[in-house]
Amino acid sequence: MWFDKILLLVYLASSFHEITCKCPSMISREKWNASAPVSVKPLSLNPPPFIVVHHSATQSCETEAACRKLVKSIQIYHIVDNQWEDIGYNFLIGGDGQVYEGRGWGIHGAHVKKYNNRSLGICLLGNYQDNEPPTIQIQTLKDLIRCAVEENKTIDHYHLIGHRQGSATLCPGEKLFRIIESWPDFDHNPQ
DSSP, rough: OHHHHHHHHHHHHHHHHHHHHOOOOEEEEETTOOOOOSOOOOOSSSOOOEEEEOEEEEOOOOOOHHHHHHHHHHHHHHIISSSSSSSSSSSEEEEOOEEEESSSBBBBBSSSSTOOOOOEEEEESSOOSSSSSOHHHHHHHHHHHHHHHHHSSSSTOOOEEGGGGSSOOOOTTTHHHHTTTSSBBOOOOOO
């Protein structure tokens, strides 16, 4: 009898967690055919206090097949041309509204030198200098950030910044930057 009550409590707790924490589904590295990383290093600060938003400055993608192909090409560019250990970002978000696992949670990135060891790097696939990202991509970004907070993958009062705040670049594009700078946790003067 007591065992049944424990099972019921475990079930209810897990159901409550699923209801309250709806993390976006994720396309795994295996599914987009990622190459193995050259090396993996954990973040210096985990959970990290910063979330850095990027755009890929490439064409966009609207289907899973096109996004998987684009993510793979970005990984090849980062490893072969940039001589990095892996794809630079922790996560990428396609125009299909799906999250693509990059380096993943808790892994030191290669997306903005000043913040690599203390941030999650999230890249929206596409070029958002002159055009706004699709609504579904923005919603997935919000959902992924909310998930990171709820799952203790970043701190509660994280600092949201755009790549341009950490190095001389147009990234994450003017249109995307204007969107994220209006969000409550955006940090106008990051340290």
